Amino acid sequence: MTIPAAALDFLTERAKTVGVASPVRDDDLFKSGVLDSFQLVDLIVLLEANGGIKIPDPDIDAENFHSIAAIEQYLSSRKD
Numbered sequence: 001m002t003i004p005a006a007a008l009d010f011l012t013e014r015a016k017t018v019g020v021a022s023p024v025r026d027d028d029l030f031k032s033g034v035l036d037s038f039q040l041v042d043l044i045v046l047l048e049a050n051g052g053i054k055i056p057d058p059d060i061d062a063e064n065f066h067s068i069a070a071i072e073q074y075l076s077s078r079k080d
Contacts, residue, residue: 003051059074
């Protein structure tokens with residue numbers, strides 16, 4: 001499943017805010033500074049609101065959201 005446009009827009013805006021290039025599929029969002037623990041919560045809210053899923057608290061782990069590819073994989077696993 002692809003990431004909702006609102007979430008991609010959020011990641012792009014965060015990249016601009018921290019002064020890095022817009023993230024691509026395998027970029028580490030935490031190492032680049034695009035995400036930290038506070039922005040991860042904002043991203044989760046966007047994914048739930050625009051992706052039609054509920055992300056349980058135990059799944060809120062940086063490993064599931066460290067890159068666009070990881071997010072897509074996670075979202076696909078939640079849809080099945």
